[in-house]
Amino acid sequence: MTTFKASDFHPTNPAALIAALPAVLGFVPEHSLVLVTFEDDELGCVMRVDLTGELDDSLAHLVDVAATNGPDAVVAVIVDEDGAACRMCLDEHRLLADVLAQYLDDRCVELLAAYVVDRLADGGQWHRVDGEPGAGAVEDPMSSPMAAAAVLEGRRLYARRAELQAVVAVDPVRAEGLRTTMLLAEHDGELRPDVDARRDVEHALAVARGLSEGMVPEDDDLAAVGCAIADTRVRDTLYALAVGREADRAETLWALLARTLPDPWRVEALVLLAFSAYARGDGPLAGVSLEAALRSDGGHRMAVMLDQALQSGMRPDQIRELAQTGYRLAKRLGVRLPPRQGVGKRAG
Incomplete structure (x- = not known):
């Protein structure tokens, strides 16, 4: 498995991290919260959950899982096609980032940055929602170094999670x-x-x-x-x-x-x-x-x-x-x- 360091995905240059997510997850996430952990300056585990009304109830458990191996820091990426352009939605995502930061702080883990992105595709737009300024365009995920590594390792990349689930869907x-x-x-x-x-x-x-x-x-x-x-x-x-x-x-x-x-x-x-x-x-x-x-x-x-x-x-x-x-x-x-x-x- 290819190793990537935290410096490859520094919060001041989030385009690389956001573009890498489809290759890490194996599919292009939609309407999701993705947590990326960093341990000893290396990329740790990557977790994704649906962005639903039930997320508030499961957020503490998600953070517990993310903190299991004692990571140094976490980056959060919220994928929401509507939320990136909706001021009210952005306010909700800022609140989610605040709650997430508190949960992580209680477990002695730093939230390095939180982003909201409208779509994980070339030309998508991202914004920081953790109180720090920042916005920009998403790079082409299929051209990312992580995507190239995934192909070399023999992993297929799926356009949507449903396509991945179809691999094991029973007839x-x-x-x-x-x-x-x-x-x-x-x-x-x-x-x-x-x-x-x-x-x-x-x-x-x-x-x-x-x-x-x-x-x-x-x-x-x-x-x-x-x-x-x-x-x-x-x-x-x-x-x-x-x-x-x-x-x-x-x-x-x-x-x-x-x-x-x-x-x-x-x-x-x-x-x-x-x-x-x-x-x-x-x-x-x-x-x-x-x-x-x-x-x-x-x-x-x-x-x-x-x-x-x-x-x-x-x-x-x-x-x-x-x-x-x-x-x-x-x-x-x-x-x-x-x-x-x-x-x-x-x-x-």
Whole structure:
């Protein structure tokens, strides 16, 4: 993941920070409050919430999350198409900035600056709303250094958050059609021998490879993989694929399963997708996947853990270490997984 310093986004030159937000978030935010934290002179976590009437009730919690890792400072960007040109709206945004500054001060964090911007696009206009003078034009977000870095890292940039959410949006007709097949393929709940778990992992690998070669999986294959990842040995082994040389293949399969499996099986595909996206530095895709997973099962342990890590700004390299468990399980099951990226010897 590319590292940027606070000096790259100094409040006296906010054009770079505002232009970078779509690349950081993975989509162009609209009608949003975005908080950007800085830790040890480096860009920390970036959080976005909808700019709604309920924001006042959740603002304290948002600040708590932003302050989790003890950042030195925060910059706030309010995206409001109407608010940038409306004097009454600007007054409301100034009040929001004042409240935000107080919440941050209570947690010993400085609000460096607060801006309101009408649109995050070339030619958009920004204004400071934290008592300091300042206004200017937004640079083209698609031409920002952060956007270039995102493309080099293999991350796609979406025009709107809805487009990102569509990556994991379930097809209700397809999912309902798979339900009967899933019920027939479902395991009886008893602990199965390791040989069955090994066969399931190998089948998931085969389906992912076939999908990458243009072979559309049959419903029976999707159902078999969907039921298999309900087995903790299979699921925890498959987490290792996120750091292996076939990570892209596996992620494509998890995304397909997230769109086609019915609940409750879908949640495991969503968490596998979230882990894979997080491990390669795609926080936006990880975020929408976890959001969908937690709507299905708010107590899912891995989903909760990943969501907390993402919100606190834990870096992908720390998350990637969790994949070691998958390689250990693969060795125990006798499965030969693709080697880790950058490693020449196969695990197991």
